[in-house]
Amino acid sequence: MALRCPDAEDARVEGPGRSLRLGPLAPGVRAVFESLADGGIHETEVPAAAGSDTTLAWYWLDLAGDGGLLSWTVEERGNLLLTLTPASASFLRHRATFDAAQPLQLSRFAHTRMAEGRAVLDCPTVHATAALHDRRVVSLLFDMARPTLLARLNQFNTGIESFTLRELVRLLAETGILVPNGLDVPASEETQTALKQWEPHDLLFHLRSRGWGHQTRAGATYRFRGELPN
Structure with missing residues (x-):
């Protein structure tokens, strides 16, 4: 999985043959997806990485997972x-x-x-x-x-x-x-x-x-x- 951020308003997660547009990223969500792109993150570490953006981070993680972008x-x-x-x-x-x-x-x-x-x-x-x-x-x-x-x-x-x-x-x-x-x-x-x-x-x-x-x-x-x- 790769996280592409050509500009502040258009973050995108890309995988083999598919992608998910995230749009503008909250800081906590960006931190979680940067960890994913850098080798992964334990589920128990998501709240600490996302902080006040934890609920939003789980929302995007579920979408990315259901889109076949996570393992x-x-x-x-x-x-x-x-x-x-x-x-x-x-x-x-x-x-x-x-x-x-x-x-x-x-x-x-x-x-x-x-x-x-x-x-x-x-x-x-x-x-x-x-x-x-x-x-x-x-x-x-x-x-x-x-x-x-x-x-x-x-x-x-x-x-x-x-x-x-x-x-x-x-x-x-x-x-x-x-x-x-x-x-x-x-x-x-x-x-x-x-x-x-x-x-x-x-x-x-x-x-x-x-x-x-x-x-x-x-x-x-x-x-x-x-x-x-x-």
């Missing part, structure tokens, strides 16, 4: 566990919706694959991918194959500290990789008619064959030109 990392004592990156401008993070008392499970559309030498968690329903940097996260995903409470996860020997585990589960839940379960839960995948009709591999192909479902190049890209014989 999120979860770390423990300086060690990366997971990096979640939006895969298209259709990405949404539903903040403040995480309920620790609600059993959650891994979306049936979620799957892991290898990319660039690392394990990646992919889920076409959320328009995002998550790079897995620590094998403990893979163990956590195994435990989330069935509806599980956060309190129950703490009883499993995940090896992840309680606060970090909560933040990790919260991120995956607010982005839809972890979902509620049950026919009596409106947000459940079991009760959403549109999703019930899809098999995971069908939905993955459907979104990948349409430009709005991902940010990778599609069509006649000739990506193997010069590598394969004519």
